[in-house]
Amino acid sequence: MSCFQLDCECDYKEFKRTIYYHAEDFTIPDCSPASHFSVCERVYEKAVKELKARNFDLAAFYFARCMSIIERANLRPQVSGAKKLMWNCLEALERLDKNELLEHHSKLLQKVRQHEEERKRIVEQQLLPDEGEPESLEDKHLRRQQELLLNENTVVDDALKRIRNVQIPTPYSQANKDVQPYWHKPSVEQIEIKKNQIAPPRRIPTISPNAYLVWKFNVGSFSVSTPRRGMVNLGNTCYLNSVTQMLSVTSLGAYFLRDDYTKDIVGADKGEVRLVNSFTYILRELHRTDFATPASPSHFKDSIGALYTSFLGYSQQDANEFLRLLLDGIHNSLNDRKRLDNNISEVDTKNGSDVEISGRTWSQYKQKNNSVIVDECAFQERSSIVCPSCHQISRTFTPSLGLEVPIPSSSGRVSIEDCLKAYCKEEVLDSESLYTCPSCKQRVNASKQLLIYSLPRILFLTMKRFRSYGDFSNKVLEPVVFQKELNMSSFMCSPGKNTNYTLVGVVNHRGNIHGGHYTADCLGADGIWFSFSDERVSRADSPDFQLAYILCYRRSD
Structure with missing residues (x-):
C-alpha cells in the first residue's frame, strides 16, 4: 500500500506536489559519481517495477527521486x-x-467522496455525550466547533487557492531506504552515579507552592509563526492524531526528519518497516x-493496525x-540487537551497590535493546523492599519508557508533583501480601518504594x-496543575546531574471512560x-488541567 493516500479532497496539482516533495526530501551522501549513478539505476529499476505493478504514485515517486539524484549529484556531465x-x-x-497518475488520483478522490458521509457520522457520534449524562457547556462548545468544521465544505478549496502558486520549498533532509544514507550512530549516554552505596528509602519533600500556579501557554505577542497542519479524523482516530502531533515536536520526531533511521532498518520484517516509514511520512x-x-x-x-490488531477498526x-505500542x-x-543470540545470565540483585546493580541491569538490557527509542525515552526505576x-x-532496577502516575484525592489543588509523590510514596505491605525476606527468612510486613534512578531525554x-x-469503572475528573518546568530531583534515588525538564506537549481527553475526544497542545x-x-x-x-492526560517533557541538557 502506498503512503500517498487521500483522506480529504485534494486537487491533482497538490497531489503531484506531495509526491515530488517527498521524492526530493533526502540528503546526498558524500560518495563518487559512479556510486551515485549505481544508486540511480537501482531507483530507476524500482520505479519500473512499481509501474508494472500499477502502483502509479510510487512509480512517479521513484522516477522523480532518480531525476533529483542525477541533478543534485551533477551526474550528467560526469557519468x-x-x-x-x-x-x-x-x-x-x-x-x-497525462494518463495513469491522473486516473489514479481520480479514483482516490472518488473513494474519499464515497466515505465522507460515513466519516462525518462517526466523528459526530464520537462527540455525543452518553445517554443520561448531562452535557457541559464546554462539551457543547467543543461539539459545535467540530460540527462547524465538518460542514465547512469551502475550507479546503479556499486553502488550495491561497497556496496554488507556492513553489515547493527546500524539504527537510530525509533519505529513502533505496538511497545510501549518511549515517551517524547516536551516542550512548552512560549512567553516572557518584555515591558507591545503597540509597535507602526516602521521604519525598513537601511540594512547593509554585507547583499550583495557573499560567497561560503563550505570553506576549507573536506576529509571525510557522504554519501548523492538522490531521484528518478518519473516524475515532483523534487518539492517533493527538499523540502524533505531540511526538512531532520532540527530538524523537526530529530524528525521523533526518537520514539516520534508514540505517537501522536491518532484518526487520515488512510490517515493521512499513510502520517506521509511514510514521516518518506523516511527521x-x-x-x-x-x-x-x-x-x-x-x-x-x-501500518500500526497490521502490527496491533486492536487499532484495525474505527x-x-x-x-x-x-x-506505548507505537x-x-x-x-x-x-x-539492531533483537536477533542476537545472547546467553544472558540473571542479574545478581543481592550483592553490590546501587551503581553496580543498576549498571549490570542496564548492560543486560542494552545487550538486547538498542534503538533511538532507548536513546531518547528509556530510563531506570528502582524498586526497593526493606525488611523491618x-x-x-532488596532492589530491582527496571527499564521503562514512561510513568503512569496516580491522581491523589485532595480537598485542595493537585499538582503533577503530587502525583509523582504518590507514585514514589513508601508503602507497607499488608498481612495479605507478607514478604519473605531472603536474608532472615521471616515473613514480614515489609516496606516498598518506587523511585527514579536515571532520567530520559524525553519524559x-x-x-x-x-x-x-471490578465491574465498575469511572474517569477521575480532578484537575492536575502542571507547570512549563519540572524538576525530578525529589523523586530520584541517585544524584542525577540533569533533572530539569521543559514541557513541550500535552494530550487532553474530554469525555468519560466509554469515549470522548482527544486533543493536543504542542x-x-x-x-x-x-x-x-x-x-x-x-x-x-491556557492549559486545561482537568482534561490533561499525557504530559511530554524535554530534558533541559
Missing part, C-alpha cells in the same frame, strides 16, 4: 548514461502525468509549510496505550484518569504553543 537515464525518467513522468507531512490542508494519516493507521482507543513498534523495527526485622534492602507522564473497580520550534483538534489548528490559550 556516461546519466543523460539518457534522466530523459527516460522525464518521459515516464510525462506519460504518468514529514506535518512539517510541510507549503500545504494548508490537513495531513492524511490512513497509511500510518493501517472504535474508541486509549491514547496512552497507542503511545514506541514499542518503532523500537522493534529499529532494534533485619533491615535488608512521558500519564495521569491515571481511568479507574476500574510547543513548536518557534516557541509558540498551538492546539490541535484533528483538522482544526489554533493558537493555544
Whole structure:
C-alpha cells in the first residue's frame, strides 16, 4: 500500500506536489559519481517495477527521486548514461502525468467522496455525550466547533487557492531506504552515579507552592509563526492524531526528519518497516509549510493496525496505550540487537551497590535493546523492599519508557508533583501480601518504594484518569496543575546531574471512560504553543488541567 493516500479532497496539482516533495526530501551522501549513478539505476529499476505493478504514485515517486539524484549529484556531465537515464525518467513522468497518475488520483478522490458521509457520522457520534449524562457547556462548545468544521465544505478549496502558486520549498533532509544514507550512530549516554552505596528509602519533600500556579501557554505577542497542519479524523482516530502531533515536536520526531533511521532498518520484517516509514511520512507531512490542508494519516493507521490488531477498526482507543505500542513498534523495527543470540545470565540483585546493580541491569538490557527509542525515552526505576526485622534492602532496577502516575484525592489543588509523590510514596505491605525476606527468612510486613534512578531525554507522564473497580469503572475528573518546568530531583534515588525538564506537549481527553475526544497542545520550534483538534489548528490559550492526560517533557541538557 502506498503512503500517498487521500483522506480529504485534494486537487491533482497538490497531489503531484506531495509526491515530488517527498521524492526530493533526502540528503546526498558524500560518495563518487559512479556510486551515485549505481544508486540511480537501482531507483530507476524500482520505479519500473512499481509501474508494472500499477502502483502509479510510487512509480512517479521513484522516477522523480532518480531525476533529483542525477541533478543534485551533477551526474550528467560526469557519468556516461546519466543523460539518457534522466530523459527516460522525464518521459515516464510525462506519460504518468497525462494518463495513469491522473486516473489514479481520480479514483482516490472518488473513494474519499464515497466515505465522507460515513466519516462525518462517526466523528459526530464520537462527540455525543452518553445517554443520561448531562452535557457541559464546554462539551457543547467543543461539539459545535467540530460540527462547524465538518460542514465547512469551502475550507479546503479556499486553502488550495491561497497556496496554488507556492513553489515547493527546500524539504527537510530525509533519505529513502533505496538511497545510501549518511549515517551517524547516536551516542550512548552512560549512567553516572557518584555515591558507591545503597540509597535507602526516602521521604519525598513537601511540594512547593509554585507547583499550583495557573499560567497561560503563550505570553506576549507573536506576529509571525510557522504554519501548523492538522490531521484528518478518519473516524475515532483523534487518539492517533493527538499523540502524533505531540511526538512531532520532540527530538524523537526530529530524528525521523533526518537520514539516520534508514540505517537501522536491518532484518526487520515488512510490517515493521512499513510502520517506521509511514510514521516518518506523516511527521514529514506535518512539517510541510507549503500545504494548508490537513495531513492524511490512513497509511500510518493501517501500518500500526497490521502490527496491533486492536487499532484495525474505527472504535474508541486509549491514547496512552497507542503511545506505548507505537514506541514499542518503532523500537522493534529499529532494534539492531533483537536477533542476537545472547546467553544472558540473571542479574545478581543481592550483592553490590546501587551503581553496580543498576549498571549490570542496564548492560543486560542494552545487550538486547538498542534503538533511538532507548536513546531518547528509556530510563531506570528502582524498586526497593526493606525488611523491618533485619533491615535488608532488596532492589530491582527496571527499564521503562514512561510513568503512569496516580491522581491523589485532595480537598485542595493537585499538582503533577503530587502525583509523582504518590507514585514514589513508601508503602507497607499488608498481612495479605507478607514478604519473605531472603536474608532472615521471616515473613514480614515489609516496606516498598518506587523511585527514579536515571532520567530520559524525553519524559512521558500519564495521569491515571481511568479507574476500574471490578465491574465498575469511572474517569477521575480532578484537575492536575502542571507547570512549563519540572524538576525530578525529589523523586530520584541517585544524584542525577540533569533533572530539569521543559514541557513541550500535552494530550487532553474530554469525555468519560466509554469515549470522548482527544486533543493536543504542542510547543513548536518557534516557541509558540498551538492546539490541535484533528483538522482544526489554533493558537493555544491556557492549559486545561482537568482534561490533561499525557504530559511530554524535554530534558533541559
